[in-house]
Amino acid sequence: MSRCRRRRRHRTRQRREQPHLRKLRHLLCRWRPAGWDPWVVLLAAGSASLDQLFGADGIQMTYAGAQLAPGYMEGDYYEMTPDAGKQYLVLSIDVTNTGADGVGLDVLSVSPKFTVVLNQSVKSTAETTLLDTDFSTYQGTIPAGGSTRLVLVFQVPDDVASADSVELYVQMDQMIQIIL
DSSP states (O other): OOHHHHHHHOHHHHHHSOHHHHHHHHHHHHSOOTTOOHHHHHHHOEEEOHHHHHOOTTEEEEEEEEEEESOEEETTTEEEOOOTTEEEEEEEEEEEEOSSSOEEEESGGGOOEEEEEETTTEEEEBOOOOOTTBGGGOEEEEOTTOEEEEEEEEEEETTOOOOOOEEEEEEETTEEEEEO
């Protein structure tokens, strides 16, 4: 019997867990990559905001929503088409510089790997793109008082009709952190 199934039988332990850790434990037991021990990862997991993980002094990051789309186009020069039977889930993040000077933002340097769980059942990993606005590979300067919208693009099955519930996870330095 697997370690995850044994743990599920102990309902009293589950009730004492914090709700976000219970969700993470469930996800890790269900979609566990080869070689990972979900209990070790669970103990290292915690929650954080976008500002805490990637922000710099004077930078404010705000989740701006999710949108399902049959394709994605940046400007009129770069178009992305999903695989057959898939569509894109595009998460938007507004990055604002509230300071008096330009601030450099280098998300790429921490090599984040983003995963989304949509409607508590559909899991997908972020696409690696050449977009100038790709949050996971962004390197640039946000001018004083300026703002820019960055995106994370995921492929999800085309039978998904809405993005009612979106949970975003990031893996950095061998540690999973939940972005609420």
